[in-house]
Amino acid sequence: xxxxxxxxFRISRSKFSGDFIFEAIIxxxxxxxxxxxxLLFRELFVESGLSRNTFGWDFLTGTTWDPVSEVFGSLPFIxxxxxxxxxxxxxxxPFSIGIAIYLSELAPEKLRTPLSFIIExxxxxxxxIIGLWGIFILAPFIRDYLAPxxxxxxxxxxLFQGPMYGLSMLTGGxxxxxxxxxxxxxxxxxxxxxxxxxxxxxALALGATGWETTRIAVLPYARSGIFGAVILGFGRxxxxxxxxxxxxxxxxxxxESLFSPSYTMASVIANEFVEATSKLYVSSLIExxxxxxxxxxxxxxxxxxxxxxxxxxxxxxxx
Amino acid sequence: xxxxxxxxxxxxxSFLTAACVVIAIIPLVSILYTVTINGIxxxxxxxxxxxxxxxxxxxxxxxxxxxxxxxxxxxxxxIGLPIGILSGVYLSEYGENRFGRFVSFVADVLTGTPSIxxxxxxxxxxxxxxxxxxxxxxxxxxxxxMIPIVTRTTEESLKLVPGxxxxxxxxxxxxxxxxxxxxVISTGKSGIITGALLAIARISGETAPLLFxxxxxxxxxxxxxxxxxxxxxxxxTYAITPFPDWHAKAWAGAFIFILMILILNVGVxxxxxKKFG
Numbered sequence: 001x002x003x004x005x006x007x008x009f010r011i012s013r014s015k016f017s018g019d020f021i022f023e024a025i026i027x028x029x030x031x032x033x034x035x036x037x038x039l040l041f042r043e044l045f046v047e048s049g050l051s052r053n054t055f056g057w058d059f060l061t062g063t064t065w066d067p068v069s070e071v072f073g074s075l076p077f078i079x080x081x082x083x084x085x086x087x088x089x090x091x092x093x094p095f096s097i098g099i100a101i102y103l104s105e106l107a108p109e110k111l112r113t114p115l116s117f118i119i120e121x122x123x124x125x126x127x128x129i130i131g132l133w134g135i136f137i138l139a140p141f142i143r144d145y146l147a148p149x150x151x152x153x154x155x156x157x158x159l160f161q162g163p164m165y166g167l168s169m170l171t172g173g174x175x176x177x178x179x180x181x182x183x184x185x186x187x188x189x190x191x192x193x194x195x196x197x198x199x200x201x202x203a204l205a206l207g208a209t210g211w212e213t214t215r216i217a218v219l220p221y222a223r224s225g226i227f228g229a230v231i232l233g234f235g236r237x238x239x240x241x242x243x244x245x246x247x248x249x250x251x252x253x254x255x256e257s258l259f260s261p262s263y264t265m266a267s268v269i270a271n272e273f274v275e276a277t278s279k280l281y282v283s284s285l286i287e288x289x290x291x292x293x294x295x296x297x298x299x300x301x302x303x304x305x306x307x308x309x310x311x312x313x314x315x316x317x318x319x
Numbered sequence: 320x321x322x323x324x325x326x327x328x329x330x331x332x333s334f335l336t337a338a339c340v341v342i343a344i345i346p347l348v349s350i351l352y353t354v355t356i357n358g359i360x361x362x363x364x365x366x367x368x369x370x371x372x373x374x375x376x377x378x379x380x381x382x383x384x385x386x387x388x389x390x391x392x393x394x395x396x397x398i399g400l401p402i403g404i405l406s407g408v409y410l411s412e413y414g415e416n417r418f419g420r421f422v423s424f425v426a427d428v429l430t431g432t433p434s435i436x437x438x439x440x441x442x443x444x445x446x447x448x449x450x451x452x453x454x455x456x457x458x459x460x461x462x463x464x465m466i467p468i469v470t471r472t473t474e475e476s477l478k479l480v481p482g483x484x485x486x487x488x489x490x491x492x493x494x495x496x497x498x499x500x501x502x503v504i505s506t507g508k509s510g511i512i513t514g515a516l517l518a519i520a521r522i523s524g525e526t527a528p529l530l531f532x533x534x535x536x537x538x539x540x541x542x543x544x545x546x547x548x549x550x551x552x553x554x555x556t557y558a559i560t561p562f563p564d565w566h567a568k569a570w571a572g573a574f575i576f577i578l579m580i581l582i583l584n585v586g587v588x589x590x591x592x593k594k595f596g
Contacts, residue, residue: 022496023413029405030414030422033466037425040463043443044436098339106333107340115340117588122347124584126524128551129573132558133350136566178346185343209329232431239433241527242555266435266527273442273531289439293432300431304424 040293048287050280059287065252065268067276072284074291076252080169080262081292084244085237087173087258092180093230099181100188100226105214116189123182131246134175139166139247142174147259158256165249170258172248176237184233187307191225192218228306235299239292241266265292351577358574361567367575371537371553374562381572383539384553387454390540391533391549392523394458399465399522400515406466407473407511412499414474423474429467437463438528446532454540454547457533461522468518476510477503513591520583524576526551550576 051059055072062073103116143166150160164170195218203217219226249261250271265288276282365380372379410423441460446452480503488498504511534546535556550572557569 018494018496022499023409026405026409027413027418029402030409030419032402033406033422033426033429033470036463036466037429039444040429040432040436040440043440047443095339095343098336099343102333102336102340106336118344118347119340121581121585122343124520124524124580125347125350126526126551126576126580128524128526128555128558129354129577130350132554132569132573133346133353135558137349137353138346178343181343209325211329211332212325214332235431239431239435241433241435242551246555246558266433269435269439270527270530273439274534286439286443289436293436296431296433296436297428300428303431304427 044286044290044293048283048290050283051287054280055284059284060291063254067272067278067281070278070280072280074265074268074284074288076254077263077265077268077288078291079254080172080248080252081238081264081266084169084172084176084248084262084264085234087169088176088180088237089230089234091174091177092184092233095177096181096184096188096229096233097226099185100192100229101214101219103185104189104192105218106210116186120182120186122178123186127179127240127242128246130175130179131243134171134243134247135167138175139168139171142166142168142171146170151259159258162255162257162259164259165261167247167249167261168259169248169255169262172244172262172264173258175243175247176240179240179243180233180236183236184229187229187232188222188226191229191307192222194225195221224306224309228303228308231299231303231306235296235303238299239266239296241270245270265289354570354573354577357567357570358572361571362574366571370539371548371568374560374565379568381550381553381568381575383536384548384550384572385575387533387536387540387547388523388550390454390543390547391457391461391529392519394455394543395461395465395522396519398458399462399469399518402462403466403469403518404473404511404515407470408477408499408504410470410474411477412495412503423471426467426470430471432464432467433527434464434525435527435530437461438530438532441528441532449544451544452532452534452546454533454543454545457529457547457549460528460532461525464525464528465518465522468521469515472514472518473507473511476514477507479510480506509591513587516583516587520580520587523583524551524580526555530555 051072055062059072059074060078061075062071063075064071064073065076066072099119103112103119107115143164147160147164147170151164154160199217199221200213203213208216244264245267248264248267250263250267251261252263252268253260255262269285269289269292273282273285276285365378367380367385368382369378369380370383371381406422406426410419410426413419414423438460440463441456445456445459449456484502484506485498488502489495493502529549529552533549533552535552536546536548538548540547554569554572554576557565557572560566
């Protein structure tokens with residue numbers, strides 16, 4: 001009887017011991033993250049209700065964005081976001097993979113750390129400053145030096161027709177490419193570095209050169225992780241706001257030409273949210289934000305799954 | 320002959336991949352160069368301490384925007400650092416269960432939240448509720464972006480703490496919570512601080528979430544529940560106007576801003592020589 005009483009006492013005491021209290025407190029903070037995530041979705045979902053009820057799925061396919069007569073279709077923005085992000089990937093991916101290969105396989109040992117440090121510094125520059133540089137340096141450069149040869153030699157393609165004023169889809173794509181290179185290349189590099197050394201040694205022992213080792217023994221192993229890094233870059237490009245808003249021209253139309261101005265989902269929110277007067281207008285902008293969140297969450301989940309598998313195994317990796 | 324060809328391809332590929340690195344560095348150099356050239360001449364004590372003037376009037380500065388940036392980032396830290404660090408501790412030390420893994424996953428996915436969406440959340444959650452743009456709303460928007468970063472870097476740096484140290488402490492009969500507080504956290508302290516500082520550097524650069532939360536203001540801050548001016552928003556406002564006079568101010572603001580962020584970012588990295596976030 002005494003023993004039972006004692007053991008009962010012990011259990012109840014251990015329930016309210018320091019361990020229990022400590023775990024409960026920090027567990028509560030961990031729970032906060034889930035609450036934040038839930039609130040983020042809930043707020044945007046609830047506040048976009050008016051727009052969803054008014055336009056239904058037409059919201060995603062409508063091409064008219066007319067605040068005066070209160071007709072809101074977001075297709076031009078979805079188009080702008082997807083095209084500019086794909087354009088950015090098209091430019092950034094070859095560079096990023098090249099950088100990752102050089103910095104993890106081919107570069108002299110001494111150069112690797114400083115060079116990757118410099119590349120990652122690019123990610124530290126605030127996007128509003130990249131946008132400022134984009135307006136005054138990059139846009140005129142593209143207008144004067146990149147667009148003329150493109151329209152001369154590739155002008156038969158509808159992509160490179162029409163007048164070029166500097167602020168355009170092309171400029172937006174280039175600036176996004178610059179901004180996603182640090183993340184895509186550094187994640188690719190980390191993925192490549194997780195390839196076991198004996199893979200390389202085996203190839204080298206057979207007499208392969210540095211590049212052949214990379215191509216035969218390293219890249220096939222890292223393929224899914226690099227793909228994850230690319231998707232991660234895509235997610236960044238979709239959500240990027242300021243720099244793109246400043247250089248893409250902000251004109252809600254769907255044009256075949258990369259020289260014409262465009263508009264992205266994030267830009268329209270940045271430009272019009274404060275000025276939005278009617279409830280329906282605000283609600284429509286919030287619905288754009290909601291879809292932006294949904295797209296980026298899906299992209300991030302996909303990327304994490306691909307990258308995680310590799311980095312988690314090695315431990316201590318940053319995805 | 321065959322050997323030569325293979326050797327040559329190796330050289331060419333080394334050259335091409337090195338060229339990728341060089342080309343990627345060009346924009347960085349160009350940005351730093353133009354911001355410095357255009358910005359440095361306008362910097363003086365007045366610029367750092369005075370209020371902005373209307374277009375056309377000479378002089379005026381960004382004093383209130385610098386003050387506002389510190390206030391908004393400070394609020395974000397007050398909310399974001401405790402939640403971020405403590406939940407990181409939980410995930411690392413107590414997170415080996417379904418709940419922990421799920422939180423870790425959610426935090427990871429949240430690091431990819433578009434910054435403008437975080438701003439929208441703070442708008443619907445705080446601005447609509449208080450019926451006014453405010454410094455607090457700006458801080459909340461930034462903390463939403465900050466929490467997942469800090470959580471993940473804390474978790475990662477505490478996981479690097481050797482298990483043997485924990486075991487030694489537990490074997491002495493020290494309870495787990497004391498072990499975590501006094502042994503694990505103090506061992507992983509530098510990693511946590513690095514992660515937190517890099518997260519601060521990262522969110523200080525954000526503009527989009529502040530556009531419709533802290534909004535902007537041409538005067539000194541009138542309280543945490545009032546709109547407040549911040550450097551990035553002020554730079555943006557100046558940059559998109561057609562006035563050359565204001566463009567010059569945008570460059571000058573950009574110079575100060577980039578200096579602040581790079582000093583924080585590079586300083587932290589150089590001191591710790593480790594890389595988180």
